[in-house]
Amino acid sequence: MHAGRRFHLREILYWTRRDLLRCLLWAAPPTALYHFCGFTFLSLSWVPVALLGTAVSFLVGFKNNTSYSRLWEARQIYGGIINNSRAFAVMVRDFLRPTAPGAVPELFGRHYAWLTALRYQLREPRAWENMSQPANAEYARLYRIPEHDVPLEQELARYLPAAELAYVLGKKNRATQLMALQSRQLNGLGGVLTEFQLMQLQTAITRFYDLQGQAERIKNFPYPRNFSSITTILLYAFVLLVPFGLLREFDKLGDGTFMAGYSVWVNVPFATLLMWVFLALDRVGDSSVNPFEGSANDVPISSISRTIEIDLRDMLDEAELPAPLTPVNNILM
Secondary structure, eight states, X not given: OXXXXXXXXXXHHHHHHHHHHHHHHHHHHHHXXXXXXXXXXXXXXXXXXXXXXXXXXXXXXXXXXXXXXXXXXXXXXXXXXXXXXXXXXXXXXXXXTTTOTTHHHHHHHXXXXXXXXXXXXXXXXXXXXXXXXXXXXXXXXXXXXXXXXSOHHHHHTTTSOHHHHHHHHTSSSHHHHHHHHHHHHHHHTTTTSOHHHHHHHHHHHHHHHXXXXXXXXXXXXXXXXXXXXXXHHHHHHHHHHHHXXXXXXXXXXXXXXXXXXXXXXXXHHHHHHHHHHXXXXXXXXXXXXXXXXXXXXXXXXXXXXXXXXXXXXHHTTOSSOOOOOOOBTTBOO
């Protein structure tokens, strides 16, 4: 998540400079051939190109709206995790401290482990995600992705005893099994919890499973490939045609003026700008459509998990609290 006031133009240009350079290199050759070699047949009517551009703009807009919806839903899911974590923790503390105080830090520690396992699972790459693209991979060097810096085993070892750590690491979906261990321990405390208290805690466990499943749905179900593919195909068809569709329009601008014969060169910057705008808008949608992949526009699940841990440790009146994560180059993970 970008934690600054806004993306500066230099950041956007750094991120999209490959697209900008490709657009410039594509706009220049047909303009040069038109001007120097008299290849007027390269000029296309702007009307059909503009109609294609209108269709592409609708498709790109639809894609960006869908991308934002996925991003916002992911943020709402983690908002639910924050609220339910606080409610679960305060119930564990108040229900068990008078009767089974030793169980409280165990349940808290396992909850930190669940948050950790979940965020590591959500950061795992998928074939359809975009972080492998050169522009995104290069931009990712400007910030830190905690899940890529520290192995999961090392993180979980901070919260779990050795036997439980070995058990969890042997499972495929570690977050699911950690929550199952929470349920098992709570059921084992039936003698010190009233039926109502146990029901409240088990309801919280169920809610955590619901939220985990919602996050996994977004992670494991991509933006439909048919929509994505047709948008990309038509976008590049439009981009390829833009310099040819503007040749005659800019050539006519110089008629009767001192720019006669040279106004066609205005095609290079304007065609480059038009192509870059469409490609940049498409890249904006791509950068938000997978909100857990580790991009600069992700939901900051690492920071949220640390915030939850700080809140819960504070509930136990611990003196030494972990430091909150801070943005690196305005990017907060």
